[in-house]
Amino acid sequence: MNMAEHLHQALVGLLAVGGAFFCLVAALGVVRLPDALTRMHASSKAGALGCGMVLVAVALFFPGIDVLARAIAAILFLLLSTPVAAHMIGRAIYASEPPDSVIAPYDELRGSADDPAVRMRQAHAKGAEKHAAQPPSAKIRTGDVT
Amino acid sequence: MSGEISPFLSWCLVLALIMLFMAFALTVLRVLRGPTKGDRIVAIDLFGVLAVAFIALFTLYQSRIVFLDAAIALALVAFFGTVAYARLMEKQAAEKLAPTREAENEHG
Amino acid sequence: MTLFLFNFLLAIAWMAFNADFSLTGFVAGFALGHLVLWLARPLYPGQRYFHVLWGSFGYILWLVKEIWVSSWKVARSVLGFGPAVRPAVVAVPLDVRTDMEITLLASSVTLTPGTLSLDVSPDRRTLYVHTMFGEDAATVRDDIKLAMERRILELLR
Incomplete structure (x- = not known):
């Protein structure tokens, strides 16, 4: 093997070790950081x-x-799918966490009109209103006609 | 490819594999311990990404390209699992917030 | 868009002339075709093809640099000798409007470590961002608005 091949393989080795290092940091973060949302970072x-x-x-x-x-292709897919997955998990965690548990000391979303919990409650209330205004028997009748 | 691997590279690959195994162990620890469902989903998601990295490293270690296809396929599939878990969790949260759900079910 | 098709056709023509249907041949043909179209710029005024193509290239490079720089920050925090972790949720008012722009911004925010886009308000005017280093909400807001959103607006408008 000549010098260039040695350098080439050294570069590959350093990249592999660097990648593994960041994977290890990610796993350490998942173990060490305080709450679910911070662990996601x-x-x-x-x-x-x-x-x-x-x-x-x-x-x-x-x-x-x-x-x-x-x-x-694999890297591009990774970069495309990671934010989507992170966004979905983040929102699910935030929505399912009870409001009184401290997830972030400073929080501009909790309790505001855009809070997913508030929105779910409102959507549910709206659905209940619809049910109250339109008795279920009426729905069945229209279904028979069409 | 000559198939020849310099001592430095093979040393690096062994080190990287050891680090990845440690990462796997820590992730499994969080899956087992995780106080909430969210913690477990985060750890499972990371497990999928780590598996892709592991297969890629294994491709290097064995100098055989075929394994790379497995890494791509796994990267595609792991993502869907995570999305499914997140949706389930959101659905359960919505159901918990809707105490009159049973009444609604009687109507429908 | 028409220019992109032209460029694509030029690349295929190059591959056909050289009887070289490989990725290298396509890239070479695309680059040469791009150069030719770029030299003939005055023929089609008011198009944004070069701006968008080169802009997205620059944006990806900038994003990779950002991911690298701030990954170190998160890694140092995780290992215990970086800035202290102070989780916070910050509301960022949005200037971007279309689906494409909001998606791009939210994904970029999530990919840069330290910040994570949680939710977009139903009226699409506010992005809620979870951050690891939220000592000061105004700094987080400025980081996203001045660095990231400005670049996206320059690229897509």
């Missing part, structure tokens, strides 16, 4: 970064263009 982002770095290492290690294309 570590898991979703450090995890995606670590995984992306390992994939870049794979793309650099193998010479073919097909490996490069596949690694880029």
